[in-house]
Amino acid sequence: MKVNRRLHLWMAVLFVFLTFLDQLTKKIVSMYLIGNDIEIIPNLLELHYLENKGAAWGIFQNGTWILGCFSLIILGVIVFAYTKVPQDKRFNFLRFILCLLAAGALGNCIDRFWHGYVIDFIYVSAINFPVFNVADCYVTVAAGLLIYAFTFRYKNDFEKEEKE
Template identity: 35%
Template structure:
């Protein structure tokens, strides 16, 4: 017997769509208003800086000749499919995990879009302290990290055991 989709975690996929829209919209604005390598201070410790990342996180494997584009695309698709399956198997009331999965899915698809359309991921958030700069990143990366933190936090939240459920 199949369950209605609105009762599953897939109910939260609207959040993944919102993440994709925010991510791609911000990248579109950066590409349309900045030259590659151009920087603009926003507030202390934060610049907008247009960069192209041909690798993965922190430009990992960026200089390896192009095969990494397809490798990271496959990894993103596998992760998205796995998370969609987890969301389908979960209850819509499991908010933290489903929100986390949706954020990760949206971020992964936003970066996958860049990788497939441009051949690289557009990064533009430059956090720094004095002369030290954190690797440039984007909104998709931020949502992926927030989603991962939420998954970890959810792992620490005590869930009622079946014995406790039967007593109450």
Template identity: 40%
Template structure:
């Protein structure tokens, strides 16, 4: 975990560099088609939550940070022996994605998006969004395949002190 903060910093840096490029290049010169009709770099500003939903709602704009804090607290409740590398990576990616988009909201008042799958007309998104989505998918897979033990999950998600709990066999 010692490397988590520097790694998250690098990921946030990559996100911010790509947004800087999008802001200085795409915003000025317009979209760039990578694969015609399939994928392009198209700058837009997003003042909503995920994919522009609920635009302008200040409370929902803080939702990713709130979720990141909850994930961090839950992560700390998992025994060190159960903290696998994939779980560390998920936590880092969620944190980096939330911070990357929070920086945009703090500096610009909106998030800069620029990755556009034209073929399916998917909402325009950014690198921080990729971190969050990949981390969430990986977390779901881990929950289903690894942390499926009901007793272990209830202990992780319980905020009671279970250290002195007596059991009857």
């Protein structure tokens, strides 16, 4: 099947844009938010600057290099998976999901290697959820979309393979 170069170019542009957006939000936050929490929705949502030297929920504290290297490996796996996605048009949704995952992985990876920590700033105070950032949102949304995609959208593709 013919490779759609235009689609791959758009996915590359989207990847760069999403990564840039993540880094831009972190730059703005680091310029204006340190020591100045902002309550967006009272008792629900705040902007709160945090330097996270670990992973989610503060695990692996001071594991910056290990987590950074792990992020690079994951990014490599995502790129490899992207190259293996069938060229069929109906798999464009999967390409988009992988693009989101890659942008999230790279966004936090840049932080780890550049700053020695990940800049987190979105805090859902109503449930005392760990502080997170835009890259984390990409990864979370992509994970949810992957579950949806393989449970519903591409389910028949795997059932066909099992029968063959």
